[in-house]
Amino acid sequence: MAWYSRFIVLYERVFMKVFLLRFVFALLFVLILTGCGEGQLQGEGAIKYAPLDPVDAPFKMDELSLPVITDRVVNILDYGAVGDGKTDNTEAFANAIDHCANAGGGRVLVPEGKWYSKAIHLKSNIDLHLAEGSEIIFSDKFDDYLPVVLVRVGGIELYNYSPLIYARDCENIAITGSGKLNGNAKTWWVAMKRRETKEFFKMAAAGVGVEKRVFGTPEAAIRPSFVCFFNCRNILLEDFTIGGGPNWTIHPVYCENTIIRGLSVITDGPNNDGIDPDSCRNMLIENCLFDTGDDCVVLKSGYNEDGWRVGKPTENVVMRYCSSKRGHGGLVIGSEMSGDVRNVYMHDCDFEGTDRAVRIKSKRGRGGVVENVWARDLKVKDMQREAVILNMVYSSDKKQAANAKPPVFRNIHISNLSCEGAPTAILLRALEDSPISDVYFKNIRISSKQGIVCENVRNIVFDEVLVVREKGTVYNIRNGSDVKISDNLVAEGSEVFLEVAGAGSSGISIEGTDLSKMGEAVVFKDGAAKESVVIK
Numbered sequence: 001m002a003w004y005s006r007f008i009v010l011y012e013r014v015f016m017k018v019f020l021l022r023f024v025f026a027l028l029f030v031l032i033l034t035g036c037g038e039g040q041l042q043g044e045g046a047i048k049y050a051p052l053d054p055v056d057a058p059f060k061m062d063e064l065s066l067p068v069i070t071d072r073v074v075n076i077l078d079y080g081a082v083g084d085g086k087t088d089n090t091e092a093f094a095n096a097i098d099h100c101a102n103a104g105g106g107r108v109l110v111p112e113g114k115w116y117s118k119a120i121h122l123k124s125n126i127d128l129h130l131a132e133g134s135e136i137i138f139s140d141k142f143d144d145y146l147p148v149v150l151v152r153v154g155g156i157e158l159y160n161y162s163p164l165i166y167a168r169d170c171e172n173i174a175i176t177g178s179g180k181l182n183g184n185a186k187t188w189w190v191a192m193k194r195r196e197t198k199e200f201f202k203m204a205a206a207g208v209g210v211e212k213r214v215f216g217t218p219e220a221a222i223r224p225s226f227v228c229f230f231n232c233r234n235i236l237l238e239d240f241t242i243g244g245g246p247n248w249t250i251h252p253v254y255c256e257n258t259i260i261r262g263l264s265v266i267t268d269g270p271n272n273d274g275i276d277p278d279s280c281r282n283m284l285i286e287n288c289l290f291d292t293g294d295d296c297v298v299l300k301s302g303y304n305e306d307g308w309r310v311g312k313p314t315e316n317v318v319m320r321y322c323s324s325k326r327g328h329g330g331l332v333i334g335s336e337m338s339g340d341v342r343n344v345y346m347h348d349c350d351f352e353g354t355d356r357a358v359r360i361k362s363k364r365g366r367g368g369v370v371e372n373v374w375a376r377d378l379k380v381k382d383m384q385r386e387a388v389i390l391n392m393v394y395s396s397d398k399k400q401a402a403n404a405k406p407p408v409f410r411n412i413h414i415s416n417l418s419c420e421g422a423p424t425a426i427l428l429r430a431l432e433d434s435p436i437s438d439v440y441f442k443n444i445r446i447s448s449k450q451g452i453v454c455e456n457v458r459n460i461v462f463d464e465v466l467v468v469r470e471k472g473t474v475y476n477i478r479n480g481s482d483v484k485i486s487d488n489l490v491a492e493g494s495e496v497f498l499e500v501a502g503a504g505s506s507g508i509s510i511e512g513t514d515l516s517k518m519g520e521a522v523v524f525k526d527g528a529a530k531e532s533v534v535i536k
Contacts, residue, residue: 072106083113118144130179155303155336158213163228183245243267279312298332307338329359367405383422406434430456479504511536
């Protein structure tokens with residue numbers, strides 16, 4: 001039996017070697033398939049996005065960083081997607097995203113073609129990449145956006161139809177590429193025109209819990225946003241064209257470290273804002289083109305009681321090198337700003353044909369503070385309303401204020417702005433118990449039908465300003481205190497430079513300004529005292 005024992009020993013040795021070799025090969029295969037875990041994310045296996053140019057903001061701001069996502073590629077074609085514009089690819093998108101996320105993340109490739117889909121939900125470490133010639137066309141059937149998800153609508157948390165693209169509690173997510181996102185939302189616009197519910201405003205004011213604010217039915221319908229990232233971080237949106245969504249177009253809520261660059265937002269539906277950062281911090285928006293049916297970029301932070309309950313400001317936002325062809329405002333803040341908006345910097349932007357270039361809007365009942373806002377180096381043309389407006393009497397919101405809290409606007413700087421054509425140059429309109437304060441204009445050139453109008457303001461500076469207007473006075477100030485007008489240029493044909501009204505006007509000074517060619521330098525009305533103005 002010795003030969004048998006030797007045979008068994010030899011067999012065991014050979015078997016173990018074969019087993020070990022198979023185990024090693026299997027392990028290598030798994031590591032290759034999964035991208036070698038986190039090590040690849042930190043090495044050469046990460047997607048190489050174009051680097052960021054430095055951000056030089058006039059306030060302290062955390063350094064922005066691009067998401068870190070492995071360069072693994074998962075093609076939706078491999079999951080049964082058909083790019084004929086009719087076949088339902090919802091399952092293919094979901095399976096591709098799930099597989100890629102489970103393998104450690106990567107790029108979900110949408111190749112050339114027209115890809116019809118219901119709601120798409122992203123996950124952490126996913127880049128949805130829209131290749132050149134690709135277009136995702138979204139369903140216009142409302143039930144295709146169920147079950148409901150947690151969102152924020154008009155500054156109020158609730159459960160509603162899913163946004164067309166949605167992510168919640170994710171990190172390192174992106175939508176990139178030169179393709180197109182088509183919201184296909186005309187059915188939403190028509191159906192909801194008269195029957196969209198506003199009940200959630202009453203529920204929030206009455207303190208009804210978020211878990212009970214459930215909508216997303218024909219009887220309680222609210223149009224969803226197009227793209228909504230909810231409580232996410234490390235986000236990149238880059239290079240694609242988007243439009244035709246049911247409601248707001250790009251709506252980051254409670255997000256941090258977001259980079260939006262190179263987008264074309266072309267949309268014409270009701271409430272089709274371009275980008276609505278909502279209680280977000282540390283964001284860069286650059287090199288984007290806007291042609292919208294509402295505001296281009298509009299910063300928000302919650303509505304009245306629900307905004308105070310959440311208590312998250314929008315802060316540290318930089319917008320640069322952007323342009324617009326149409327929209328209600330270039331850079332807008334409000335009206336939902338109850339959680340505060342601060343540290344905002346826009347520069348080197350061009351706006352043509354928008355209603356306004358800079359617009360800050362609110363009303364009594366909002367509370368909240370807008371502060372530390374800078375806008376400079378702006379070229380503006382053919383405005384439909386004011387070149388710049390700061391307005392605390394926002395009339396588009398018809399709901400009666402349930403409280404007396406006024407908003408606060410302060411520490412706002414606008415410089416190096418040129419505007420060719422506007423009905424009104426600048427409008428500052430505040431409340432008697434909450435004047436707009438500490439606003440500084442420098443090197444402003446505007447041609448307009450009407451000049452500069454101020455009501456209930458304090459500590460305002462107009463330095464090196466030229467307003468060429470068709471009629472009326474250059475400055476109309478009602479109940480303004482500590483207003484300094486310095487080194488202004490006066491256009492030929494000006495009749496009245498300054499009209500002062502209201503007993504609350506005081507401490508107004510004009511200096512370094514040649515008024516010798518004026519018909520009347522200053523006119524006083526409605527109880528304004530002559531001592532309220534000093535000419536130096």
